[in-house]
Amino acid sequence: MSPDLVLQQALNGISFGALLFILAAGLSLIFGMMDVVNLAHGAFYMLGAYITLKIVDVTQQFWPAIVVAPLALALLGLVLEPTLLRRLRGRHLDQVLLTIGVALVMADLIGLFWGREIRALPFPPGLDGSVVIAGNVYPIYRLFVIAFAIGLALLLAYLHRRTAVGALIRAGVDDAEMLSALGVDTDRLFAFTFAVGAGLAGLAGVIAAPAFGVHPGMDVEALIYSLIVVVVGGLGTLTGAAAGAGLVGPADTFGKTLFQEFALALIFAIMAVVLLARPSGLFGRIRISR
Amino acid sequence: MSVAAAALAVSGLERRFGGIRAVDGVSFAIAAGERRAVIGPNGAGKTTLFNVLTGELAPTAGTVHLHGADVTGMRTWQLARRGLARMYQRNELFAALPARDNVALALAAAKGPYRASAAGAAEERREAMDLLGRVGLSGREAVAPRALSHGERRQLELAVTLAQRPSVLLLDEPTAGMSPAETAAITRLIGELDRSLTILVVEHDMDVVFRVADRITVLHEGKVIADGSPDEVRGDRVVHDVYLGKALEA
């Protein structure tokens, strides 16, 4: 690979990693709080992208989507948590199974409503150009994704460390039972957490739509990538999501350039090495049996 | 006593969690057939010590010898195969299986799971019934642990542990949460066990400790602060100050 190509691929990789961070942050948040791996996370992401498509189709505008889609997904989360997950409180595996059913239904209904074709979206006006970096032409939108993810990471870190809700979530990550013994309304806290996680998935869908378009099966792709990110980075922490995304994004991009069809072998190797060396992920907090 | 002669010997055993040394340079040797109690206030490192002895935690330093063989860092199942059994403080039972199946799984462990048929199942069943009778669970063989009372679960826990036919038995607070009558019964049971069995017991109830133990090791903040016969430990000034005084007054 020429140095030019390396630089270009590095930027691509970081940009993809940035998107993965937005995607994995919501998954990790929900797990950290509720011990539930939300397998409908990919479907939430997909819905976010399709809502974006709808908004662009109807209004010819992209920016409303960045507010509307996450809010719509958060609302959906706010409905689903109390009506479904709460009934199985304490049965984490069953809650995970429940989200499989939700994912099945959502993916099918999206296909029914929007059709099953591949659709491309234009880049939003203002971000549709490209810049020249070190002699390489580079799409502005990818740089925007990186900047956006960094901004979001800083915002989330701030909310997590400095606000009352963040303190509750941090406490909940350590011990949800203790929280409830202290008189915190865990029902509301869990519903809120699930809503935020769903909203983040929707946000990732909005950001991804102009870059990757929308198509059936994008839910599974997104779910798998976000699972790999949290397996590598460690479940339940923001740092883990960031580390995993920072590793998996570039690895995937370089893998595709270097090995073409065997790009996933590289990801597989990374996952295998991390699992063998640190079974709970780089920053994880899951105990593995000896 | 030399390490080779001891049934269970630990030397310089240490387990750190980050900066905290939960077990800090513990050494002792237990002779075959000896009944040893480990006592100490909450947080003294007793449970961590047990977890290291059973291989559920790896030691960060030091050695463990079982019947003269170095078993440091071995996994739980390997130690069990070498004759080490543990009665858990919080029962570790097969919640949905009948009591007799709980015991049968322990009886069958020595032969391993890779047997074509459940050969010898009838014999195992009879043995399971015997054991359940010995711990006082006659007539409760078909009941699953989740339907047993707390006291009965402790009895079953002991039966499962004995079914492993161990040579070294670790008892982690055998009387925890029991009524005085149940405590008396289980203390009697422990006293009646075959004298060839080496027993290490962690217990808060000093009556039980002084009734069962030949020798007592006192743990405080991860370190051994006293080690001797019950009378020696009872008279030890340091032990009195940090622990026993309070426990005996209470």
Added chain:
Amino acid sequence: MTAAAEARSSRILAAPSVYAGLAVVAVAALLTFPEWASGIEGSRYWESILRDVLVFGIYALSLDLLVGRAGMPSLGHAAFFGGGAYAAAISAARLGTDELVVTLTAAILVAAFLAVVIGVLSVRASGIFFLMLTLAFAQMVFALAFQWTDVTGGSNGFSAIRRPMAFGLDLNPADALYRTVVVVFAVVVLLLWWLHRSQYGRALVGVRENERRMRALGYDTVRLKLSAFVLAGALAGVAGALSTWSFRIVSANDVGLSRSVEAFVMVLIGGAGTLLGPIVGAGVVVYIDRVLSSSIPFSQTVLGLVFVVFVLAARQGIVGSMRSALARARR
């Protein structure tokens, strides 16, 4: 019914010989279906539906060995189903053979190999983490099937696959294949029946109920779980090979997440930890996928909703719930 008569009837129901007799009758009925159903309208169609139920029944039973017995919630079982499906097609083409013994062996070996690789990396984890790992690793097998075009035919896979010969019998006619599927199904059920009653089966249930205690008793639970994982993978490979011959198509779909989910749904709807449950579950799912989908466009939504209802309200599945109801009635 008097109490005594009730006790007698429940004893009769519980006797193994009664179940064995029923099973023999069921297999005989299945084997002779092409004959006795020949007068019924659409019997060819229903024969193919029945065949699919049995193929997916094997698949679901293989997953139940993990989910229902050993308590290992694998969400990557399609890797082994698909691995077997591809291996059956590719080995026939590459080796230039149509001997069932050869291609079925290839399917079993490939599926078992994949299960060893994925199992070594995942069986130490348990619960949700195990589920995630199996899902992620299986998806890598999917990507391999999708992208390694030279070997797997890429996204198209293979179609118009010839059915094999079994001991001189040509399986291309529908009835011959159907009967072969019935025989393989019966062998697999018998094998699992025996396995679950063996010491090995008991030990797996012990792992499900309390892995920590199993280790403390001296069981090498990692090896135990890995062996179950590989065995389940091999059986899924058998189901995959049968599906290749049934549908005469292999594609990346056979390795995809929805194929994994399908198996999980079958096991849970039918009843995990029972021998009959996964078969019943396979019946429900095949019905929705093949029969219902031809009349309504949102059959997957129906499947999803059915699954949600079972997880919420009948976690024991159809067979498990009926069994509990029977036990309550007897008391």
